[in-house]
Amino acid sequence: MNFSIYDFTSFNQWIDKFLYDNLPAFWALVVEMTIIGLAVLLFYALIGLFLVYAERKVCAFMQNRVGPNRVGPYGFFQTIADLFKLLMKELVYIKNADNLLFNIAPFIVICASFMAIAAIPFAKGLHAIDFDIGILYVIAVSSLGVVGILLAGWSSNNKYSLIGAMRSGAQIVSYELSVGLSLVTIIILAGTMQFSAIVEGQANGWFIFKGHIPAFIAFVVFLISSTAETNRGPFDLAEAESELTAGFHTEYSGIKFAFFFLAEYMNMFIVASIAATVFLGGWMPFHVGGWAGFNHIMDFIPPFIWYIGKTFFVIWVMMWFKWTFPRLRIDQLLTLEWKYLLPINLVNILIMAFIVLMGWHF
Amino acid sequence: MDNAVLKERILGLVPDAEYQENKQFLTFIIPPAKMHDLAFKLKSESDLAFDYLFCLTGVDMVKFLEVVYHLESTTHRHQLELKVRTEDRVNGAVDTVCDIWRTAEFPEREVFDLLGIRFNNHPDLRRIFLEEGWVGHPLRKDYIDEVNIVEF
Amino acid sequence: MKEVIHLPVQNVEEEEYHINMGPQHPSTHGVLRLVVSLQGEIVKSLKPHCGYIHRGIEKMCEKDTYPQIIHLTDRMDYFSAHINNHAVCLLVEKALEIEVPDRVKYIRTIIDELTRINSHQLWWCSFGMDLGALTCFFYGLRDREKILDIFEESFGSRLLHSYYTPGGLMMDIHPDFQKNVKAFIKYFRKKIKDYDNLLTGNIIMQERTKGIGILTREDAINYGVTGPSGRASGFACDVRKRHPYGVYDKVEFREILGTKGDTFERYSMRMHEMLESMKIIEQLIDNIPAGDYSAKMKAVLKLPGGEYYQRVETARGELGVYVVSDGNKSPFRIKFRSPNLSNLNVLDHISRGWKIADLVAIGASMDFVIPDIDR
Numbered sequence: 092m093n094f095s096i097y098d099f100t101s102f103n104q105w106i107d108k109f110l111y112d113n114l115p116a117f118w119a120l121v122v123e124m125t126i127i128g129l130a131v132l133l134f135y136a137l138i139g140l141f142l143v144y145a146e147r148k149v150c151a152f153m154q155n156r157v158g159p160n161r162v163g164p165y166g167f168f169q170t171i172a173d174l175f176k177l178l179m180k181e182l183v184y185i186k187n188a189d190n191l192l193f194n195i196a197p198f199i200v201i202c203a204s205f206m207a208i209a210a211i212p213f214a215k216g217l218h219a220i221d222f223d224i225g226i227l228y229v230i231a232v233s234s235l236g237v238v239g240i241l242l243a244g245w246s247s248n249n250k251y252s253l254i255g256a257m258r259s260g261a262q263i264v265s266y267e268l269s270v271g272l273s274l275v276t277i278i279i280l281a282g283t284m285q286f287s288a289i290v291e292g293q294a295n296g297w298f299i300f301k302g303h304i305p306a307f308i309a310f311v312v313f314l315i316s317s318t319a320e321t322n323r324g325p326f327d328l329a330e331a332e333s334e335l336t337a338g339f340h341t342e343y344s345g346i347k348f349a350f351f352f353l354a355e356y357m358n359m360f361i362v363a364s365i366a367a368t369v370f371l372g373g374w375m376p377f378h379v380g381g382w383a384g385f386n387h388i389m390d391f392i393p394p395f396i397w398y399i400g401k402t403f404f405v406i407w408v409m410m411w412f413k414w415t416f417p418r419l420r421i422d423q424l425l426t427l428e429w430k431y432l433l434p435i436n437l438v439n440i441l442i443m444a445f446i447v448l449m450g451w452h453f
Numbered sequence: 454m455d456n457a458v459l460k461e462r463i464l465g466l467v468p469d470a471e472y473q474e475n476k477q478f479l480t481f482i483i484p485p486a487k488m489h490d491l492a493f494k495l496k497s498e499s500d501l502a503f504d505y506l507f508c509l510t511g512v513d514m515v516k517f518l519e520v521v522y523h524l525e526s527t528t529h530r531h532q533l534e535l536k537v538r539t540e541d542r543v544n545g546a547v548d549t550v551c552d553i554w555r556t557a558e559f560p561e562r563e564v565f566d567l568l569g570i571r572f573n574n575h576p577d578l579r580r581i582f583l584e585e586g587w588v589g590h591p592l593r594k595d596y597i598d599e600v601n602i603v604e605f
Numbered sequence: 606m607k608e609v610i611h612l613p614v615q616n617v618e619e620e621e622y623h624i625n626m627g628p629q630h631p632s633t634h635g636v637l638r639l640v641v642s643l644q645g646e647i648v649k650s651l652k653p654h655c656g657y658i659h660r661g662i663e664k665m666c667e668k669d670t671y672p673q674i675i676h677l678t679d680r681m682d683y684f685s686a687h688i689n690n691h692a693v694c695l696l697v698e699k700a701l702e703i704e705v706p707d708r709v710k711y712i713r714t715i716i717d718e719l720t721r722i723n724s725h726q727l728w729w730c731s732f733g734m735d736l737g738a739l740t741c742f743f744y745g746l747r748d749r750e751k752i753l754d755i756f757e758e759s760f761g762s763r764l765l766h767s768y769y770t771p772g773g774l775m776m777d778i779h780p781d782f783q784k785n786v787k788a789f790i791k792y793f794r795k796k797i798k799d800y801d802n803l804l805t806g807n808i809i810m811q812e813r814t815k816g817i818g819i820l821t822r823e824d825a826i827n828y829g830v831t832g833p834s835g836r837a838s839g840f841a842c843d844v845r846k847r848h849p850y851g852v853y854d855k856v857e858f859r860e861i862l863g864t865k866g867d868t869f870e871r872y873s874m875r876m877h878e879m880l881e882s883m884k885i886i887e888q889l890i891d892n893i894p895a896g897d898y899s900a901k902m903k904a905v906l907k908l909p910g911g912e913y914y915q916r917v918e919t920a921r922g923e924l925g926v927y928v929v930s931d932g933n934k935s936p937f938r939i940k941f942r943s944p945n946l947s948n949l950n951v952l953d954h955i956s957r958g959w960k961i962a963d964l965v966a967i968g969a970s971m972d973f974v975i976p977d978i979d980r
Contacts, residue, residue: 325737
């Protein structure tokens with residue numbers, strides 16, 4: 092498998108060498124960090140804008156209507172118009188709210204998702220950090236988002252926000268277990284937690300096919316739990332609370348609300364990209380072990396396109412079930428996790444371990 | 454039960470009920486003091502079994518105020534109309550039938566709100582459509598409102 | 606030595622608090638204010654506050670002539686507008702002992718049933734939306750447009766038509782009416798299967814509605830809950846069967862009763878009713894007799910003195926019109942027995958002990974239209 096044309100490792104090393112040759116070591120590091128930071132920010136902003144637009148179009152087509160089609164060709168610049176609107180909105184200051192926590196909460200949520208993006212490989216060599224405990228790092232860091240949500244609810248000094256935040260907190264903490272355990276299933280199959288190794292291990296077939304039954308079950312469980320993690324889809328009772336108010340972000344307006352809103356879409360992107368990387372092969376094209384000719388043809392499509400395609404497929408599935416299913420009640424949601432998903436996960440891990448030991452995977 | 458038998462039965466229960474001619478329903482005018490007992494018997498006695506109160510209306514017939522009850526039995530399919538009158542336009546009061554037919558709760562509040570007839574022993578007698586501090590009862594014939602009603 | 610001061614200990618577990626599902630709320634269908642007393646997540650009691658859209662229709666009618674009253678009845682339960690009109694027309698015709706032509710009776714029945722389907726489509730939209738399945742809203746509205754197009758073609762308006770008048774109809778139906786109605790029925794029979802696929806069979810929806818908000822038959826009769834909500838509890842209250850009007854006695858249709866009286870049954874009743882209404886229309890649409898679209902009526906209608914009562918089955922329950930007449934061209938007193946007022950009365954009773962999310966589901970299944978409550 093010859094990836095040299097699309098290999099970013101040499102490009103990265105060229106930039107690194109160029110900087111260290113021409114600048115003192117400290118400044119070279121600073122410049123590197125700035126470049127990475129800006130690249131991630133830009134990527135984040137662009138993807139965020141695109142996702143908001145995509146959601147509106149996808150939901151419109153499912154509902155037998157057209158969606159935004161006035162601002163720009165096919166309504167493409169709708170999100171930019173929305174962004175302007177949010178920037179110009181008045182920032183409402185709550186008198187009795189704890190101002191420090193109130194202002195920090197959206198930043199915590201955004202920072203948590205930034206940190207998670209950093210570890211995900213977009214193409215060979217194109218990732219910010221390559222830990223050898225990559226998966227553990229991503230799960231740990233995305234848990235930080237809960238802190239932001241709880242702070243938002245608490246500092247708003249509003250009993251409905253508090254109820255919404257508590258519910259949301261309970262939901263996220265419960266479903267993190269399922270997310271973690273379903274990823275553990277694949278770690279057993281792959282034998283490593285490092286993202287780049289996981290992706291390269293899928294060079295002769297994606298894990299969802301290699302690990303057949305337990306990997307497929309893990310994929311389904313991961314999809315359900317990650318939708319619940321990000322407060323999306325049928326699990327959005329904490330925020331689409333048409334019964335009470337808008338949940339934990341009731342008191343936020345303008346740019347701070349935009350942060351929560353954006354963070355939600357980016358979290359969706361992150362879990363979709365983890366699903367794509369771990370189960371569907373990341374940037375690895377669709378290979379069937381042994382069919383060299385087929386594999387060679389598949390290699391011509393750049394890995395970055397594969398990665399984006401897979402991630403957007405998973406995102407589309409998540410949007411699909413948000414707009415189809417009614418909402419679950421809070422007790423039904425927690426029952427689903429603790430009584431159904433958790434036992435299924437644990438049994439699945441055992442099955443996967445057994446299969447790996449016996450060598451019954453592809 | 455057909456109307457003739459029903460008429461005998463009602464007159465048997467309340468001898469001083471006044472029968473009124475009506476093309477559609479068998480109609481009686483009941484003295485206010487006897488209404489609650491009669492209502493209880495109408496519901497509980499198995500050959501009468503008037504369990505469905507389908508309309509409760511208040512009417513301002515200039516000389517008096519009246520409350521009209523339309524009853525039906527879901528088992529025997531006979532229907533009945535009862536009227537209770539009060540001439541006191543200031544403190545007119547009638548016994549409630551909420552404890553017998555729960556459906557009467559909101560319509561009685563409506564009669565109180567728009568016509569001013571009080572209901573004794575009602576669980577929550579307050580205005581239902583108009584705001585708490587409204588003065589007067591709009592459905593009365595002598596209600597005058599310079600601001601909200603335009604007379605041609 | 607200072608005294609030890611004992612502060613009163615609040616029993617935190619038993620603390621109740623009130624929340625306001627205010628007049629502006631996505632889940633209450635219209636301007637209704639519910640003050641819900643909660644303990645944690647459980648509803649302990651609830652008090653509805655009505656009157657936000659009280660327009661004094663009954664008082665206004667005392668100065669209007671009978672044909673003018675028709676226009677006001679449209680505005681009560683506007684999703685069953687035609688059926689409300691029908692009630693007043695029937696009352697006037699019965700009082701004046703006028704026999705309307707058969708053509709009128711057939712057309713009125715067909716339009717009543719189309720109105721019923723229309724109303725139930727909108728109910729389905731908002732039921733799905735209240736539960737969180739937002740796509741249902743658009744599917745229901747898309748199909749409702751077909752009926753509204755038929756109405757617009759024949760009577761010129763999509764809402765608040767005032768098409769019936771004492772003695773008959775305001776004008777004859779459009780020549781394409783029969784063809785369009787038949788095309789609609791064919792289209793909708795396919796679509797209603799989609800509705801079942803999308804919402805009825807969905808496990809999440811069933812978990813949220815089965816066993817919730819049970820209304821027993823005795824309570825339904827005691828509280829006077831009629832319409833599909835009453836029938837779901839086993840109360841056989843369909844006025845079309847018990848006191849038939851129009852041509853309901855000549856058509857074959859079933860009155861479907863439920864046994865459990867929970868939210869899912871109330872939902873199923875309305876789905877079945879849509880099918881039954883289509884059956885009624887199919888039996889009548891090809892057999893509309895030719896003739897006049899109105900009987901000969903005097904210019905000024907004066908009802909003889911006395912009392913009159915007319916009952917009809919709207920999409921939400923039994924509407925009663927009670928008129929006390931003193932021989933003039935306006936009624937001395939007119940009263941509309943509103944089905945939604947009785948249905949609202951029972952909301953407190955059936956939602957006790959359930960959670961807030963269930964309250965929304967129960968309210969959606971009872972299908973309130975607030976202007977009918979307030980009149």
